[in-house]
Amino acid sequence: MSLPQIGSLETIPASAHLDLVAPPVAAALTAWARLEPRVASEVGVVQIDPADSDTATLVGKYQLSWDSSANCVLVAGRRAGAERVAAVLVRAASKADVNGAVRRLLDVRKASFLPTDQAVAASGMEYGAITPIGVPPEWRILIDSGVATGGDVLIGAGLRSAKLALPGDLFATLPRAEVIDGLAL
Secondary structure, eight states, X not given: OOOOOOTTOOOEEXXXXXXXXXXXXXXXXXXXXXXXXXXXXXXXXXXXXXXXXXXXXXXXXXXXXXXGBEEXXXXXXXXXXXXXXXXXXXXXXXXXXXXXXXXXXXXXXXXXXXXXXXXXXXXXXXXXXXXXXXXXXXSEEEEEHHHHSSSEEEEEOSSTTEEEEEEGGGGGXXXXXXXXXXXXX
């Protein structure tokens, strides 16, 4: 296989350019590549202007379809006094079903987005570039089946100055990832 090329973005092997991603993402990619050899040859990274990191800007500037990008949101809820957090990845053309599917999967009464300052501090990633690759080990990783079955996808790299590109089906091999039908609205 080869690196994904999405829109007008030219990717380079992420495994050889870990300096372009946030440190927790670099560590997770390295560990994942030891378990899944496809990671080294099929996960690409592309440098972008940090001002272009938001999905709407990125889609317009690089001739992308909304379905070629996926967004990660961090969702939390409490149960028996313990906070439960999940990184939820859905295609950019949809939204995570936070108050339905995600809330049920976390088994909490109320689910909400993790506050920005807490999300950044706990993930070690920049706001607007958070990715499920490299989140803390106690967090669940929920991947909508539409991401895992919909072809190549562009996601955050932990830094607003880069994006990762990879085949959606590779997410099924990401340690701790749960591919869920109906996670997106």
